[in-house]
Amino acid sequence: MLPTLNRKVTSCSRTTLLRNRRTYLLVRTLRQDPSKSLIAARYGRHKSLIPSRNIGFIKIIARATKLPAYIGGTMAAGGTYVAYKVEQASTYTQDKISAIKDFADGVFDRTGDFFKSMSTGGENGSSGGGGGGGGENDTATALGATAAAVGLSADEDTDEETAAEDEDEAETLIEEDDDDDDDLESQEETHDHMLNLTRQMIEIRNLLASIDHDGIQLPSIVVIGSQSSGKSSVLESIVGQEFLPKGSNMVTRRPIELTLVNTPESASNVAELPALRMSNITDFSQLQKLLYDLNMAVPEQECISKDPIQVTIRSPTVPDLSLVDLPGYIQVEAADQPTELKRKIRELCFKYLEAPNVILAISAADVDLANSAALRASRLADPRGERTIGVITKLDLVSPETARKILTNKKYPLKLGYVGVITKAPPAKESGGLFSRSKVTGYQAFVAQQNFEHNYLKDNKADFYGTTVGTKNLKKKLMKVLEKTMATSLRPTHLAIQQEMEETAYKFKVEFNDRQLTPEMYLANNIDMLKLGTKDLSHDFSRAELKALLKNAIDQKVLDLLAERYWNKPFDLNSAAAEPNLRELTQTIHDGDLYWHKKLDLSSGSLTKLGVGRLSTNLITNALLTEVDNLVDNTQLRNHPMARQAVKDAAKAVLSNKYYSTADQVENSIKPYKYEIELEDRDWQISKENAANLLKEELRQCEEVYQDLKSQVGGRKLSQVVTYLEKLKQQKSQDVDLTSNETLGFSPTLIQRGKEAIFLRDRMSTLKMRYSFVKNSKKCRTKENKYQCPEIFLDAVASKIVSTSILFLNVELLSDFYYNFPRELDMKFFNNLSKDDIEKFAKEDPKIKKHIELQERKDLLENAMSKIESVLAIQRSQSKQSSKEVEAMEGEKSLFKW
Numbered sequence: 001m002l003p004t005l006n007r008k009v010t011s012c013s014r015t016t017l018l019r020n021r022r023t024y025l026l027v028r029t030l031r032q033d034p035s036k037s038l039i040a041a042r043y044g045r046h047k048s049l050i051p052s053r054n055i056g057f058i059k060i061i062a063r064a065t066k067l068p069a070y071i072g073g074t075m076a077a078g079g080t081y082v083a084y085k086v087e088q089a090s091t092y093t094q095d096k097i098s099a100i101k102d103f104a105d106g107v108f109d110r111t112g113d114f115f116k117s118m119s120t121g122g123e124n125g126s127s128g129g130g131g132g133g134g135g136e137n138d139t140a141t142a143l144g145a146t147a148a149a150v151g152l153s154a155d156e157d158t159d160e161e162t163a164a165e166d167e168d169e170a171e172t173l174i175e176e177d178d179d180d181d182d183d184l185e186s187q188e189e190t191h192d193h194m195l196n197l198t199r200q201m202i203e204i205r206n207l208l209a210s211i212d213h214d215g216i217q218l219p220s221i222v223v224i225g226s227q228s229s230g231k232s233s234v235l236e237s238i239v240g241q242e243f244l245p246k247g248s249n250m251v252t253r254r255p256i257e258l259t260l261v262n263t264p265e266s267a268s269n270v271a272e273l274p275a276l277r278m279s280n281i282t283d284f285s286q287l288q289k290l291l292y293d294l295n296m297a298v299p300e301q302e303c304i305s306k307d308p309i310q311v312t313i314r315s316p317t318v319p320d321l322s323l324v325d326l327p328g329y330i331q332v333e334a335a336d337q338p339t340e341l342k343r344k345i346r347e348l349c350f351k352y353l354e355a356p357n358v359i360l361a362i363s364a365a366d367v368d369l370a371n372s373a374a375l376r377a378s379r380l381a382d383p384r385g386e387r388t389i390g391v392i393t394k395l396d397l398v399s400p401e402t403a404r405k406i407l408t409n410k411k412y413p414l415k416l417g418y419v420g421v422i423t424k425a426p427p428a429k430e431s432g433g434l435f436s437r438s439k440v441t442g443y444q445a446f447v448a449q450q451n452f453e454h455n456y457l458k459d460n461k462a463d464f465y466g467t468t469v470g471t472k473n474l475k476k477k478l479m480k481v482l483e484k485t486m487a488t489s490l491r492p493t494h495l496a497i498q499q500e501m502e503e504t505a506y507k508f509k510v511e512f513n514d515r516q517l518t519p520e521m522y523l524a525n526n527i528d529m530l531k532l533g534t535k536d537l538s539h540d541f542s543r544a545e546l547k548a549l550l551k552n553a554i555d556q557k558v559l560d561l562l563a564e565r566y567w568n569k570p571f572d573l574n575s576a577a578a579e580p581n582l583r584e585l586t587q588t589i590h591d592g593d594l595y596w597h598k599k600l601d602l603s604s605g606s607l608t609k610l611g612v613g614r615l616s617t618n619l620i621t622n623a624l625l626t627e628v629d630n631l632v633d634n635t636q637l638r639n640h641p642m643a644r645q646a647v648k649d650a651a652k653a654v655l656s657n658k659y660y661s662t663a664d665q666v667e668n669s670i671k672p673y674k675y676e677i678e679l680e681d682r683d684w685q686i687s688k689e690n691a692a693n694l695l696k697e698e699l700r701q702c703e704e705v706y707q708d709l710k711s712q713v714g715g716r717k718l719s720q721v722v723t724y725l726e727k728l729k730q731q732k733s734q735d736v737d738l739t740s741n742e743t744l745g746f747s748p749t750l751i752q753r754g755k756e757a758i759f760l761r762d763r764m765s766t767l768k769m770r771y772s773f774v775k776n777s778k779k780c781r782t783k784e785n786k787y788q789c790p791e792i793f794l795d796a797v798a799s800k801i802v803s804t805s806i807l808f809l810n811v812e813l814l815s816d817f818y819y820n821f822p823r824e825l826d827m828k829f830f831n832n833l834s835k836d837d838i839e840k841f842a843k844e845d846p847k848i849k850k851h852i853e854l855q856e857r858k859d860l861l862e863n864a865m866s867k868i869e870s871v872l873a874i875q876r877s878q879s880k881q882s883s884k885e886v887e888a889m890e891g892e893k894s895l896f897k898w
Contacts, residue, residue: 198479199320200871201486202259207864208497209257209310211857216496219485220257220322221478222352225362225374227328230393233423233449234362235325237471238478240317240446241269243284244325245292253298255308255352256291256325260318269315277836287311304344306351319479323360324352329373346377353381356489358416358481359388365420366397369412389481390418391474396426396456400463407467419477420469425452490875494868501861508858517851519835519842526635527829530647531822533631538818541627546814547806549623550616554798555694557610561603562791567766582766585788586773596787603790604797608674613667616805620813621655639845643829650824654817662812666805673804679796684783687796692775695791699767706760713753721746721754722761 205218225231232244232252239260245251271287272279281287291309298305304327326349329342353359359382361374369375378388390412395403405411407418425448450471457469468477508514566582580595628651629644637643710718724746746754774792779785786793833841843849 197871197875198483198486199261200867201490202261202320202322204493204864204867204871205322206259206312207860207867211500211860216493216500217356218322218493219356219358219482219489220324220352221358221360221482222324222326222349223360223362224326224349224353224377225328226364226372229328229362229364229367229372229374230423231325231328231362234360234391234393234421234474235323237421237423237446237449238318238321238323238475239269239313240315241284241313241443242445243271243287243291243313245288245295247292250303250327251292251295252325252327253295253303254305255327255348257308257310258321258323258325259310259312260321260323261312261314262316262318262320263314264316266314266316269313269317272312272314273310274312275310303341304348306348319475321478321482324357326352329377349377350381353377355382355387356485357387358478358485360391360478361388362391362393364397365392365394365403365406369406375412385414385416387416387485388414389416389477390414392418392420393423395420395422395469396452400460404463404467407464407469416477416481417468419474420464420467421471421474422453422456423449423471425449487875490868490872494865494872497861497865497868501858501865504854504858504861508854512851512854515851517848517855519839519852522636522842522848522852523829523838526637526643527825529635530631530637530825533634534628534818534821537627537631538814541624541814543806543810546620546809547802550619550805550809551798551802553615553619554607554612554802555690555795557607558791558794558798559694559698561606561794563763565599565603566790567763567770583769585790586769586777586779600787600790600793603794604677605674607794607797608670608801611667612670612801612805613663613665616666616802616809617659617663617813620809621659624655624814624817625651636845636848640841642844643841646828647825650828651817651821654820654824655813657820658813658816662809665808665812669804669808670801673797673800677797677800679783679793681783683796683799684792687792687799688774688780688789690799691789691791691795692771694795695767695771695774699764699771702760702764702767706757706764709753709757709760713750713757717750718754718757721750722757725751725754725758 201218205220208216208218223231223235227250232246235258236242236244239258244256268282269284270279271281271284273281273290278290281290291311294309308324327345329345329349359378361372361378363369363372363374375390378385382388390409392403392406403420407420409417425445453470457464468474585596625648628647632638632644632647637647713721770791774780774789777789780789780792783793783796829838839852842852
């Protein structure tokens with residue numbers, strides 16, 4: 001038997017050996033898990049090992065539910081026995097090996113003949129399993145008979161299924177058979193680890209999208225074509241949704257960077273626009289409108305923008321791809337388009353067509369390839385055609401023979417070849433149907449397109465034999481090409497990222513000493529400094545400071561009352577002085593002299609009725625807001641107008657909560673002083689010093705204002721005006737019109753300045769007299785002479801009001817502010833601000849912006865480096881595993897030859 005086996009193995013072609021190898025793997029898997037059917041065991045776990053031409057055979061077997069179970073059992077048992085014997089051949093003697101090889105020879109010969117008859121098609125496929133034999137070849141005979149019976153059953157059911165599918169063509173997507181004719185090597189390239197490689201590389205590409213560096217560029221598939229070539233329809237057929245903007249004029253004015261992510265666990269298609277912070281878009285008509293608006297936002301005079309629109313689509317039906325849709329090439333500019341539009345489009349497209357990007361050149365079948373703008377552009381960027389895939393659309397508009405000539409890749413050869421597709425279903429000819437394809441949109445349009453393409457290619461299968469056609473095959477080709485390109489770009493990208501990371505890390509160390517800083521950290525540090533400053537303020541802005549602040553405000557009110565009731569003597573030419581002279585206060589005042597008693601009581605009552613509660617609360621509130629502004633100036637928040645306003649709003653919010661209640665409490669606390677004020681000698685002495693100081697300060701200010709007035713008018717001129725006014729007052733002339741006095745040449749303005757000078761002179765005289773009396777007179781030493789010393793008494797009343805007010809202000813307002821203000825800051829900045837707001841806030845400071853962006857760049861590069869190193873590790877392990885599998889296969893081949 002050995003010579004016979006050797007002759008047969010030698011005469012077998014490479015294809016037959018591969019088919020026998022696959023059949024062996026099928027049977028081997030079944031032996032390892034007998035609970036599974038042959039189809040489920042191999043198709044479910046090792047789909048990539050099954051030749052595409054045998055997948056059709058597997059599907060036929062899956063439909064043969066009417067066959068007796070014993071046929072399947074016989075096939076499985078025979079296959080298991082063969083696999084077991086082959087696998088254990090190395091442990092048996094030479095005689096056992098010869099017997100097993102003789103037995104396996106018959107099985108694999110019949111299996112190979114059967115697969116060969118199935119691949120060639122025709123009527124022989126339904127009867128290719130015949131053959132008899134007995135003994136050890138019964139299992140192989142059963143396998144052939146099973147396939148034959150299944151083929152007949154499949155033929156009987158084909159017409160019924162086709163009719164049912166045709167009825168629901170507008171609603172149900174036809175499931176296509178996988179008729180690809182790929183060899184074992186290309187199928188192994190679609191293993192899960194390769195698909196995972198593509199996904200991880202796309203993730204790394206998205207990570208590096210924000211890095212502006214020419215040396216780091218991961219490949220994408222760039223789609224180019226003229227405006228009428230069907231470019232957008234090809235992309236939509238890959239996605240399975242209508243989402244790209246459409247219009248009569250040029251609507252694609254910005255590049256659209258499209259990332260497709262396969263998510264098997266997802267129940268629907270979801271789109272997101274990362275740059276606009278928009279996610280979970282399930283309505284693709286809304287996405288289409290958004291993309292239309294973003295494109296039309298480009299001014300007509302520019303018409304083209306280099307700023308890309310980033311779109312991510314996650315779906316269980318899309319492959320993992322990275323695509324770029326570019327504006328379509330035009331032949332002639334329209335009247336409303338700029339003359340340099342063609343040049344702008346070429347420059348933009350050429351930037352994206354550079355290596356390592358893969359070029360997807362879209363051309364219509366009804367246009368001569370010699371006039372294809374996409375092929376001309378791809379030739380400039382890729383002269384050897386190594387990165388270009390040609391896509392021929394509108395196959396149904398030309399004859400199948402013409403389409404075949406284009407797809408055979410002979411006239412304009414490309415290394416990656418051509419793929420023919422039909423991107424739109426023609427309108428239905430009959431008008432009475434439920435669906436009119438001319439009105440179908442969205443997913444139903446995709447279904448109609450896919451079904452029409454399937455039926456057209458099926459009807460012309462013979463004409464397109466040996467070419468790559470169909471959207472499904474286009475997706476597969478794009479996946480494989482992108483996988484190979486990604487794998488080729490792994491090491492150059494790794495080196496570029498490593499170099500960039502080292503440069504960034506060095507720059508970060510030199511400029512910022514490796515100090516970590518994030519927007520959140522920056523904000524938290526400044527808020528902590530503000531809180532610490534608030535704590536210090538609670539100690540510095542104590543009761544003494546509050547008292548001094550409020551006392552100063554009340555002292556001004558006291559001076560106003562004294563001036564109104566005691567000091568003011570308005571200069572009036574037409575009236576004589578009717579009030580008693582203030583010098584009488586220096587004399588002894590009797591108890592029956594009610595004039596001065598009443599004047600002091602009215603002044604004291606006016607002081608207690610000023611609305612001290614509202615006045616003091618408002619004063620302290622404004623003082624606190626000023627102190628908060630000073631605290632902000634001591635932090636980096638001073639460079640952030642938004643943050644400064646937010647801090648001020650937080651302080652106002654806390655203070656406003658207690659404003660009215662505090663004002664009422666203070667007002668109630670000072671009510672007793674409206675009726676009776678008890679003073680001690682110590683209080684009187686303190687007020688005596690305060691009153692003397694107030695009078696002295698007021699006198700100084702009056703002298704300063706008088707000197708300024710004198711310097712403005714001139715001493716001589718002012719003296720003349722004052723003398724003139726005094727003479728007029730003495731003469732009490734009522735017939736003199738001061739506004740039209742031309743004899744002396746005094747203007748109305750000069751006359752007014754003269755009146756002010758007389759007022760200030762009299763005020764200074766009064767203040768000097770009162771200051772001397774309060775400071776030196778024995779009568780002002782005791783509180784019993786309060787009517788003669790109103791300045792001291794009113795100051796004492798003011799001191800009492802201030803002390804009482806501060807007590808309630810400290811308890812009601814300040815304590816609450818120091819407790820709640822830090823909490824309000826946390827609410828304003830950490831609870832109400834989003835992450836984007838915090839980042840915007842931090843980057844308002846140019847230095848902080850540079851620090852954060854450099855650190856983000858460093859972190860991003862480190863993350864990308866980690867991911868790409870893990871991908872390289874997986875690739876190395878898979879490469880070792882593949883080498884072992886190849887060695888094992890070579891060993892088995894040598895065993896067969898032996």
